[in-house]
Amino acid sequence: MKFCLFILYILNAAIGSSKFNSDAKWSMWKVTHRKQYANLVEETNRRIIWQANLQEIKTHNMEYKRRRVSFKMGMNHFGDLSSSEFQRIYHHQSFKQRSFVYIIQEVKPFLPFNNSFIVRSVDWRKKGYVTPVYYQGTCGSCYGFAATGSLEAMIFKKYGKLIKLSEQSIVDCSSYYGNLGCSGGSIIRAYKFVMENGIQSADTYPYTAKAGTCRHNKSSTVATMSHYIKVHSNEEALAQTVSTVGPVAVCVHTKTRSWQFYKSGILYDPLCKNYTYDHGILVVGFGIQKDEHYWIVKNSWGSRWGMKGYIWIAKDRNNHCGISSYATYPE
Numbered sequence: 114m115k116f117c118l119f120i121l122y123i124l125n126a127a128i129g130s131s132k133f134n135s136d137a138k139w140s141m142w143k144v145t146h147r148k149q150y151a152n153l154v155e156e157t158n159r160r161i162i163w164q165a166n167l168q169e170i171k172t173h174n175m176e177y178k179r180r181r182v183s184f185k186m187g188m189n190h191f192g193d194l195s196s197s198e199f200q201r202i203y204h205h206q207s208f209k210q211r212s213f214v215y216i217i218q219e220v221k222p223f224l225p226f227n228n229s230f231i232v233r234s235v236d237w238r239k240k241g242y243v244t245p246v247y248y249q250g251t252c253g254s255c256y257g258f259a260a261t262g263s264l265e266a267m268i269f270k271k272y273g274k275l276i277k278l279s280e281q282s283i284v285d286c287s288s289y290y291g292n293l294g295c296s297g298g299s300i301i302r303a304y305k306f307v308m309e310n311g312i313q314s315a316d317t318y319p320y321t322a323k324a325g326t327c328r329h330n331k332s333s334t335v336a337t338m339s340h341y342i343k344v345h346s347n348e349e350a351l352a353q354t355v356s357t358v359g360p361v362a363v364c365v366h367t368k369t370r371s372w373q374f375y376k377s378g379i380l381y382d383p384l385c386k387n388y389t390y391d392h393g394i395l396v397v398g399f400g401i402q403k404d405e406h407y408w409i410v411k412n413s414w415g416s417r418w419g420m421k422g423y424i425w426i427a428k429d430r431n432n433h434c435g436i437s438s439y440a441t442y443p444e
Contacts (some may be wrong), residue, residue: 133154139163146190146417159193164253170374177378183405183427186292199373202251203414204444236398236409242266242359243397244277246422248358248415250322252295257283258413259362259393263442264312266360266397270335276335286310286327293326300362300393302343304443311337322434322440344440348429351437352399353365360397361442364390365426365434375419379407379425385434396436398441409438 139160142148150156151376170186177185191199237243244265249255252411257280269275284294292298308314311334319327344354344361355360371382379402398409406428416422427433 115398116393126357134262135164138167142188146192148193148413149319162195163193164372167350175372182285183381185369185376186374189374189376190415191373191418194337194373196279196288196370196373200368204252215340219319219431224399224431225290229302234398234400236358236400237266237355240410241275243268243395244275246411246416247413248322249280249319249413252284252322252324253293254280254284254322255393255413256292256298256300256303256330257281259364259395260300260307260443261312262395262411263300263360264307264336264338265361267338267443269399270359275435277315278336279313279315279320281315281320281325281340282313282318282327282329283307285325286329292379298322300364300439301341302442304338307336307338307443308340310334322351338443341441342444344437344442345431346430346438348437351396351440354442355399355439360395361440362393363396363436364393364439365436366390367434368391372424375424377420377425378407378423381430387432387435388440390435390439396440397423400425410436 142163149157150159167188170188173182173186177184191203194202197406242265243262247258249258260283261278263279264277265276283292283298283303283306287298287303288294290302290305292302292306310329311331313333315329317330344350351361351363358366366392367385369382369384371380371385394413395407395411397411400407400409402425407425408428410424411424412419412422412424414422426436432438
């Protein structure tokens, strides 16, 4: 009898300790990501989702330790969102093919492919071409971040100055060209806005993560462009461009759990499609690790996501996540 009571005591103590640890982790996560909820009911629901996500991450990482998957997942600021909520909030836009043949007269022909231009690895961050990672918030402005990222690199290459450009001006002012503010848009329509109006720096037109009235001032512009180039839709051409030109804006499919909680490693996910696209990002280089090739990609989901805001995507794996299908850069 005493032995049974002792076992019950141990079990209760273990359960209590587990609950304490869970409470502590939840509290720490809320503080870290500045999460606040309207009432106890909402917080309870969010915690249930967070707990389920945490368990999924742990299960995935056990598979990573067994070398059955190529990347790690980690808890981040998306932790209290279900998969459907994450997709609804962060995937506003659907990149239709017509968006990428828009203003076709502005497209300069792409150079023929020549693999002698391709190096084994390149990282334009190390050469000063890339500005810090930003968080787009719940505004569907990834098209603006991808466009400005490629423009920032072009300016640095030409003039040796790294200037943070205004995504907000693209969000607020490019609806005339077919973009939808915080509800999505296309990179080349952002280019069209810059071609006709120029673009201000983020200092004079800062990011607010919400659509507002256009306040563009041509007298304050710091950059413009004459045209853009559409890269041939294959990974060899993309590698040639990245290795010889610099960072390139691309569109990818990200409606997977792997993107929501990516932490490190080379992302290869069979659920990541190569024929549909919902997110604009910036390829800043490529590399190789243990004979596995990868693209180095800058995202706009903040520095607490992924590897300080970056992700490695599997390279030369049948256009994984559609990374080479719609690649462009300005001139």
